[in-house]
Amino acid sequence: MSYHVGQPIRIAARDHEGHHRTPAYLKGKTGRIERVHFSFTNPETRAYGEDGLPEQQLYLVSIPQRELWATYPGSASDRLYADVFEHWLQPE
Amino acid sequence: MSTHDHDHSHEPLTNGDEPAAAARVRALAELLVEKGTVEREDIRRRIDWLVSRSPADGARLVARAWIDDEFKQRLLADARAAALELGLEPGPSPVVVALENTESVHHMVVCTLCSCYPKALLGPPPDWYKSLPYRSRAVSDPRGVLREFGLALAEDVEVRVVDSTADVRYLIIPRRPAGTDALTEDDLAALVTRDSMIGVAEPLTQPKLPAQEPPG
Numbered sequence: 001m002s003y004h005v006g007q008p009i010r011i012a013a014r015d016h017e018g019h020h021r022t023p024a025y026l027k028g029k030t031g032r033i034e035r036v037h038f039s040f041t042n043p044e045t046r047a048y049g050e051d052g053l054p055e056q057q058l059y060l061v062s063i064p065q066r067e068l069w070a071t072y073p074g075s076a077s078d079r080l081y082a083d084v085f086e087h088w089l090q091p092e
Numbered sequence: 093m094s095t096h097d098h099d100h101s102h103e104p105l106t107n108g109d110e111p112a113a114a115a116r117v118r119a120l121a122e123l124l125v126e127k128g129t130v131e132r133e134d135i136r137r138r139i140d141w142l143v144s145r146s147p148a149d150g151a152r153l154v155a156r157a158w159i160d161d162e163f164k165q166r167l168l169a170d171a172r173a174a175a176l177e178l179g180l181e182p183g184p185s186p187v188v189v190a191l192e193n194t195e196s197v198h199h200m201v202v203c204t205l206c207s208c209y210p211k212a213l214l215g216p217p218p219d220w221y222k223s224l225p226y227r228s229r230a231v232s233d234p235r236g237v238l239r240e241f242g243l244a245l246a247e248d249v250e251v252r253v254v255d256s257t258a259d260v261r262y263l264i265i266p267r268r269p270a271g272t273d274a275l276t277e278d279d280l281a282a283l284v285t286r287d288s289m290i291g292v293a294e295p296l297t298q299p300k301l302p303a304q305e306p307p308g
Contacts, residue, residue, distance in 0.1 A: 021257050025204070025231065037259075040259045058258055068232075073233055074251055075248070075249075075251070078234070078253075081254040081255065
């Protein structure tokens with residue numbers, strides 16, 4: 001499954017034992033694709049001395065701050081941007 | 093500190109005043125060298141490279157983008173290629189992305205998972221960038237953090253916090269200060285501070301005065 005710019009997504013809420021690059025505060029949150037980056041080796045296996053293959057597609061996603069924090073003190077248009085690998089995304 | 097209920101004594105963890113983190117790094121480096129994972133010279137080369145980098149390179153990119161709109165478009169499209177175009181070393185990070193601050197959008201960069209940073213173009217990250225308070229508060233109260241850096245943004249400016257969670261490194265192109273039309277590219281580059289390229293400050297509005305000796 002690949003995603004396109006503007007597409008609504010959800011970041012997977014699953015737990016993961018060991019090194020991974022999906023911050024806990026983003027898990028389960030909904031947002032949209034902002035950029036389609038490149039493919040990179042998978043840090044979840046590369047961290048343990050493996051080759052990280054197959055490469056995983058990386059996306060820049062954005063999430064409204066008020067989706068992340070119920071008491072967010074800033075403006076409603078403020079957003080959080082983060083890079084998330086494809087296997088952590090779900091269509092929304 | 094955990095309590096011990098066994099009866100042996102521990103060797104001191106540090107040499108005199110050496111911080112515990114430094115002792116841990118030194119022990120790790122010695123172990124990696126001993127196991128043949130890295131060579132001591134590799135570590136030295138890497139450190140020499142890191143401390144040889146400075147925000148002056150990033151500032152050159154920004155200053156050129158301010159005076160040359162076509163260059164700015166190339167920088168926004170592929171910052172690594174734009175750095176190479178100016179003869180700068182973009183570093184080992186495979187992808188560097190430049191994001192532009194405007195009247196209506198303000199970007200700031202953080203790495204909540206560790207301390208990812210475009211070191212090749214900005215030099216070593218400042219200590220506060222690696223601190224837990226910055227890393228946690230930048231994502232949950234960015235406007236409050238920016239106020240502490242002296243930057244109060246209007247409500248109608250959209251704040252975009254960029255958490256560099258993976259392989260991409262982010263560099264902010266701050267807004268060009270008003271009243272700088274007459275400045276040369278070099279003078280403009282002198283206005284572009286490290287913090288303005290992290291997105292926690294505006295650029296200077298006039299060149300820094302040379303450091304002066306204290307009176308007396």
